[in-house]
Amino acid sequence: MTEDTRTTAPTVAPSGTFASLDPRSGTVLAEYPIADSVAVAAAVDRARAAARWWHDQGFRGRRTMLLAFKRAVASDADALATLISAETGKPRGDAALEIMLAIEHLDWAARHARKILRRKRVRSGLAAINQSASLGYQPLGVIGVIGPWNFPLYTPMGAISYALAAGNAVVFKPSELTPGVGTWLEQKWNSLDGTRPVLQVVTGLGETGTALARAGVDKIAFTGSGTTARKVMTTCAETLTPLVAECGGKDAMVVAEDADLDKAAEAAAVGAFGNAGQVCAGVERVYVVEPVYHRFLDKLAAAAKRVRPGGDDTATYGPMTLPRQVDIVRDHIADALTRGGTAVVGGVGAVHERYIDPVILTDVPETSTAVREETFGPTVVVNKVGDLDEAVERANATAYGLGASVFTRKRARGTALAHRLRSGAVSVNSVFSYGAIPALPFGGIGESGFGRVHGADGLFEFSRAHALTVERYPAPLKLFALERAERDMRIATWMFRLRHAR
Template identity: 60%
Template sequence: MTVQHSPERTTAPTPSDGEVHAAVARARDAALWWGALDFTDRKGWLLEFRSRIARTSASLIDTVREETGKPKDDALLEVMLAVEHLTWAAKNARRVLRERSVHPGLVSINHAASVRYQPMGVVGVIGPWNYPVYTPMGSLAYAMAAGNAVVFKPSELTPRTGTWLADAWASLAAPHQVLQTVTGDGRVGEALCRSGVDKLAFTGSTATAKKVMAVCAETLTPIVVEGGGKDALLVDATADLEAAATFAAFGAMGNAGQTCAGVERIYVVEEVADRFVDILTSRVRDLRVGDADDAQYGRMTLPKQVDIVRDQVEDALARGGRAVVGGLESVRAPYVDPIVLLDVPEDSSAVAEETFGPTVVVNRVRDLDEGIERANASKYGLGASVFTASKAAAERAADRLRVGVVTVNSVLGFAAVGALPFGGVGDSGFGRIHGADGLREFSRVKSVTKQRFAAPLGLVTMTRKRRDVAVARLLLTKVYGR
């Protein structure tokens, strides 16, 4: 395996609380202009933003690579996915968020009723380091398409990537700063939470999410959270094992395993387990790890993740699990070579806790239903994959898995589909980004009724007539009591 030294960490200035509040104040002014534009005008600006990113993507890709250590091809894929979501949000905001009429019902037949989706104002976004373009774009693009200005705090590990995005917007010479970036550590994130933003979107660990929620609770600032994951991949007896193992290798090892919805647990039906493990080990044993141009994944971006991987592997082995690829010797900071563990107890930290590294546990189950039960036993519930040749089994798994997204006969299939909402349950968070639900997540819902003619029954008055009350009683029993 090819290994080279990791590049130097990048740094960026840390603004004071006052500077963060000033950025939000500027965003407030920008939101007045941006929110007053019609959908067509905002679409034009956002598509120009997309074009700017695409035309100058080479420098963005280099920046992502330098800050995260991921291979250039992986950075390219990330930028492509981000641009896809920016495009979807821009082109679909009008259809999703335009005012729509609703039926008023029998009692309010004299009213016209409608639902409006209005911009919230200023949205704060706190982004992660593992996918510093794609993941925050799921909030940036949809919040902006909904008519909001955004103040974005990237991870302190990827500040230049976040600044690059704000600079790309600024290069369009828009009359207001609809997108700004503030860089720094958790203190800057805390200041953003307290800055008076109208909503906050957070992506990161579950532990940090709880701290962010506590700060936002002080001012009842609403929040959408994408937390951690411990995603399971299920392999049925009827599955195409070659495809399942190939996808499992990518889901577990891609981006050095630093993927919220990556594969960390595999439950394979007993009768095909040996064959599946043989194929999987052949797929991951010789992966190239390092910073060379032909590396298949790079270093661990967050240094402490190396210790987490080591601790979980130690626990798994001490509890009776066994390594069929790699082992403790694979942990060589800042890199971790591929690790495949078998027969690990379900209460081991390697099974129960998020790993965020290039290691995966493979455990045997008697059938697909047991695999679903074990997958659902986790406190996390972000995503899951199921491999089976049975349409009925796939539907059963998709229905029963307690997660926000299910991929059948693939992994991460949702990632490039702009129309699909993304988010989790349990310790994986709440709320949704992407798709129509993502646009509505960053909108304020307003219900409107307009009286068209006098009510047939005068019930909303302090001088009700006995006849009207009698008719209302008759309607209640004869119409609704059927």
Template identity: 55%
Template sequence: MSTLVSRNPVTGEVVAEHAAADEATVREVVTRARSAGLWWTSRRPRERRDALLRWKSELVAGSADLAAVIRAETGKPTTGALLEVMLAVEHLDWAARNAHKVLRRRKVAAGVLAMNQRALLEYVPFGVVGVIGPWNYPVYTPLGSISYALAAGNAVVFKPSEYTPGVGQWLADAWARVCPEPVLQVVIGDGRTGQAVVESDVDMVAFTGSADTARRVMAACATRLTPLVVEAGGKDALIVAADADLDAAAGAAVFGGLGNAGQTCAGVERVYVVADVYDRFLAAVTEKASAVRPGADDSAAYGPMTMPGQIEVVRRHVSDALAGGGVAALGGTDSIRAPFVEPIVLTGVAEDSRAMREETFGPTLVVNPVRDVEEAIRLTNASPYGLAAAIFTRDKARGLSTARRLRTGAVSVNSVLGFAAVPALPFGGVGDSGFGRVHGADGLREFSRPKAVTWQRCRAPIDLMRFDASPRAVRTALRLFRMRHGRGH
């Protein structure tokens, strides 16, 4: 069995060495998950809830240790790591406490034609869910799938990013301390391990990563018709109306664009500002961003680029934007000093540049002027991505109407990432940002199969579900059918 080495992205020092799971190991883990899943599904909803809440308590009690592992493997400041853990715990708590209410068997109306039937709708778990997690938020993001899959009654096989294997192992070890069965297991490795999970006997896959990798995962799932939920990044826009609180909007843009070194799928990458307030807004953003400092110490606003290859992506995007006529209001290519990238604010960037079309995933902001909010909506929706967006305006009606028209899975009005801390809201995108939802009631249902059940409580007064139905029954049924549906309203 080969070894996977995790390293600190700042120093390059070895954090830990882990045994990498090969295809045979993955098969064994999935087999164990199958048995454990049957046990887990047979537990009463209250028992599953209590186990999940005990796991939550382990995460809370060990939050400092978990944050230290996150920091060691991603380089992000401790404050950012702890915030991630806190958000993840909120969602875990909500999933545990609401699963039974959302998924319990319930009666539905049978309708006129089936008035002799009792109709029930219930949700049943898939069985074993394979979760492939990212490195940028190695707790918060995968737990959006893991927590809801477990709460829905599934067993989970979790493959963390090869950059954050220790985080995944910590989560699985914490589960083992509160549950006697391997309902949650971790398999560590690179892309080959992830491929083995996708091609194994799992009943569903939840994937977070790039759109290109998602397409390959989807193709692999297609061979077995394995259901799939995908969160594949974004190119999220923030719209600033002429009546916006410019100071608040500028602060949100800087936090949304630079937080976690810009390595946030739902972070801000594009800003469209109505021309009347463009100069004032750009000055405010530049001033606030210039005060933000990356570094390896805990007092830094954000840490390094966790994945070394992402530095060159940032460089290409910035260079392409400047070569196409864009202007650097703050920083530029000289701001890229591996493993850190200092804040970069660009303006006047062409809409067909890489910096506007492709996910940068770095601490850069593009601030472009627009004629009005209508143009901002059009440009926002022109992207193949559609994960999240934000609108700043003092007009509540305008904010809500704009949110409705944006082709995204989530929108924040007068904030950024507001939805991330609301467990009852679903999260997911459209287009190249993926499909399916985690979080909230929709997230619980995403990891369940709806099952329809009927039973006959009495004989049908007009029985057509037989080969020897009488002509009189047919005539009566047709007469009633025309009376009910033939009037056009």
């Protein structure tokens, strides 16, 4: 356990800048400008002009540029990993893995945009048999991306990559806790073509994000808490600006009696404690059927004892990046214990000023905040259930619906259980594997937000459908006319009844 030091949040300097801090020590890493509404509006205006140029490059031109961007980021991944580690406090290995996953999505979006979004012929149908019909997808224009701090590259790139591949320009407002990552991305893009501001970054605090939502962008991609999402939605409503929102989760794992318990316990430990539990799709609840409950709990507790928080690269995870989250984690643990729960590993004493040791709670009432609200820390509630039906019922008894996981040796059973879980994605015999597969969409329902990033759905999210009809020859029956011929209506009525009324 690394010694705790004073926790501080980003501070604003009189010069209109704010400091990015290393959460492991509170050391100032760099100063960044606070973009006001004028600066944000100017960035969006530049993006508007750049978007027209970017659209004109076509799918092939954009693919070439995006793959060059991919190579530029990947070739300098060591420097980026160092920066991510410094701004978030996570071990460098975790930062490197984040870069790998983000690059996979950028590569997939660049290579698949044309196939998914290009114009395609569709059947005209009997009523419009003289028409040639096609459907294509066009870019929205300028996308505003408001990113989080827990995965400051992977998460926003899930919107940026797909928005760019779809032909949009992007103005990215990174979290005030990780502004350096966003700035690094912009500089890397400009190293390829600094004259075309297709990807711009505006740094600042919450007011900068508000300004971006008001600046006339064509869509906002937001990642953050449900509380902040509601504020962003209110601002977007002023101009009817659409929004895709990923707002966290309270993901559940279901463990069947035939599960590989070693594998399930290891996965639960990774899902609960990885990145200090600061994972929107992390494992916060586990429901284990009674026959294997104690064996699973023992194995998970043993895994937790191998976990070592700290500020060096050999630690399992780093500090809490957001200072105020420490109090939330402490309150959830205290509520669980007050309501009759038991701390199998850790407890309130596991919460320190910067770091939190792993905590495993059990026998926690479903009414506890530790079960009902997102904790976003290295804690997990493990509760016993009578059967899998009860496990599914409890897993679904939440306002969130982002991800879930099922562990069983029977794949058919796992798939059937997955279909019953109310969430945007489910992994069978693994945790959050869907996030590593670029072809799969990611997003939730309820308090977890709406809309999707990644995959074909992610490309569609940042596009608009464009329908086109071209007359091939005059209509044989003139039905869309000021004066319809009685003969044409008789034939149309006969055909209608023949097709639909029998």
